[in-house]
Amino acid sequence: MFGTSGIRGEVGKQVTAQLAFDVGRALASEGYDKVLVGRDARESGTVLADAVSAGLRDCGADAVRAGVVTTPTLARSVWQVDGDAGVMVTASHNPPKDNGLKLWDITSQAFDGQKRVSVADRLENQDFESVRSQELGEEIPAPDLAENHRNALTAAIDLDGDSGDDLSVVVDAGNSPGILTADVLRDLGCSVTTLNGEFDGRLSGRPSEPTAENCRGLRAIVAESDADFGVAHDGDADRMMAVTESGEFVSGDVLLALFGRRYAEEGTKVAAPLNTSLAVDDALRSVGASLTRTKVGDGYVAERLQDSGVVFGGEPSGAWIWPDEAFCPDGPLAACRLAEIVSERGSLDDLVADIETYPTKRTSVRTDEKRERMQMVAETLREEYDDVDTRDGIRVEVDGGWFLVRASGTQPLVRVTAEAETDERATELFDRAVELVERADDPNYNRQEGGRQKDGGQTSGSRDRMGISTSVNGP
Incomplete structure (x- = not known):
């Protein structure tokens, strides 16, 4: 439900007025009695912000309506309106067809893992605490938060x-x-x-x-x-x-x-x-x-x-x-x-x-099977390399560089980044990582290729890239 940047997706599919209404109900049911609600300029934002407000009030919380503001304006303003939390209706940098909801606490920080889990559990279980008509929350206009x-x-x-x-x-x-x-x-x-x-x-x-x-x-x-x-x-x-x-x-x-x-x-x-x-x-x-x-x-x-x-x-x-x-x-x-x-x-x-840069290569591989591909890549890389960091995706440190394979938290993409002291080494690491992601759906891939060395030598083979765009930084 919650990616790295809250809830986000296409309006009418992943993101609906019903979902926004339920998010409001979940927050109120979690005990957030006064919630600041704002949105960016997207056309769908009006309906979604109205739905969040209605959900809050349905479960007894007050909704403070900020209108169109920046996300940092809303996040910094929760305490200024004596609020307990904030909801920003935005898809940030996504295309206009998308929208989303991001939740903020009184410290101007995005909801942490436990708070997100609590809200997500209520959404999944439809566990809301609606109130009687005389206990419904109010809608309150916010002061000039942008000012x-x-x-x-x-x-x-x-x-x-x-x-x-x-x-x-x-x-x-x-x-x-x-x-x-x-x-x-x-x-x-x-x-x-x-x-x-x-x-x-x-x-x-x-x-x-x-x-x-x-x-x-x-x-x-x-x-x-x-x-x-x-x-x-x-x-x-x-x-x-x-x-x-x-x-x-x-x-x-x-x-x-x-x-x-x-x-x-x-x-x-x-x-x-x-x-x-x-x-x-x-x-x-x-x-x-x-x-x-x-x-x-x-x-x-x-x-x-x-x-x-x-x-x-x-x-x-x-x-x-x-x-x-x-x-x-x-x-x-x-x-x-x-x-x-x-x-x-x-x-x-x-x-x-004055900033000395390194050759860096980045791309995204489009896939509807992010989890499966990441599992296969992780298994292969753990066998091949000694220094593997799995805190978020798989980051591999090697002599003269590193690479990271990571599933996007908001889109059907697996992202690949490689950086090294030389362009040749960066290309070598990048090609190896991309090849693993593209071929991860073939369980026999590693045996077909005859295995890999621990030093991460360059690979060869055919390419079946999906929606890849590559940028290179550095000399």
């Missing part, structure tokens, strides 16, 4: 001297409430140009996920203007990705390295998932800090930020968390922190060039 978020970010950011007045930024809001970022940057004295700044429930300006391909328009505008950098959000603005003044898309690993190097200090740690580049380790080592790796998912990163000495966390997908502000990914805050770095240290192109 509160905006004021908090303005207070948290200190652009270097008067240099903020000289910064020019292009903000691609992706037709989302992430247009908040433009308002905050203007408050800080920046000159701001907006792209896809109008709310559009169809997300027609560009695909929601802020990838290099999807941000072609932003890259062109920044490169052709005198802007210092550009930023892009997904559909609910929990993610933020960036573009340099020359129009270069900054990879998530490089952004993580830049943020970590700036906001970590000697003896502190940065939390990031298992698929994070070795470049981040190098950047942190240069300031005396270190990386602590987690399962993939911003919720797992947030949980690690509860540990002493962990001062920042992030995911290469674009989720950035500063625990001194909140335990949720905050795209507008990340955009402002990037402005802080550029105001202090100059050209983003130069800052990016």
Whole structure:
């Protein structure tokens, strides 16, 4: 029921008004008496948010209605409305046909495993505690939460001297409430140009996920203007990705390295998932800090930020968390922190060039049999390699590199990442991992190939790739 980012799927199939109604009933039945409910700009969000509110009130809880807000705005605001929990109706970076629900606690952190299990159990068993008419909950309008978020970010950011007045930024809001970022940057004295700044429930300006391909328009505008950098959000603005003044898309690993190097200090740690580049380790080592790796998912990163000495966390997908502000990914805050770095240290192109990267290859294999394929891959890799981490998928460390095979928590995909000191080694590891995933449905595959060596030698054989797109970072 709950993936790495809450409940998510196609509206009318996996995600329905009935499901949203039941989630509201489950929360109220769990004792959450006052719940903040918000949504992103998707057209389906109105019905789903109404259904959540109705479910809450059906079981005696009050629903505080926030309307269209960013996910970090809602997550940071649960305590401000004296709420016990929050529900954000969003599919984040997924396409417009999808929607979902993500649950937040009073600390601005996503529901942890036990809280998710409790809600999921009630949904599975239809275990709800409806009340009599005189005990029904109320629907309450929320105050201006976006304004509160905006004021908090303005207070948290200190652009270097008067240099903020000289910064020019292009903000691609992706037709989302992430247009908040433009308002905050203007408050800080920046000159701001907006792209896809109008709310559009169809997300027609560009695909929601802020990838290099999807941000072609932003890259062109920044490169052709005198802007210092550009930023892009997904559909609910929990993610933020960036573009340099020359129009270069900054990879998530490089952004993580830049943020970590700036906001970590000697003896502190940065939390990031298992698929994070070795470049981040190098950047942190240069300031005396270190990386602590987690399962993939911003919720797992947030949980690690509860540990002493962990001062920042992030995911290469674009989720950035500063625990001194909140335990949720905050795209507008990340955009402002990037402005802080550029105001202090100059050209983003130069800052990016200063991060030494490694050849990295990533792809996704589409399959409706994620679990079966992962089981077969795990069995094979445990036999072949000595250093296997199975906390989240299968991560294998080898001489000169590593690779990770992991089932997506929200889509019918198995994701493969490989990184190494040389392009040849990265390709070797990547090809081996992809081949295992593609051939995992053949129980005789390993015997046919004659086995593998513990050092992970390169493989050969035919390919039957399904929906794969590959990106390579590094020299």
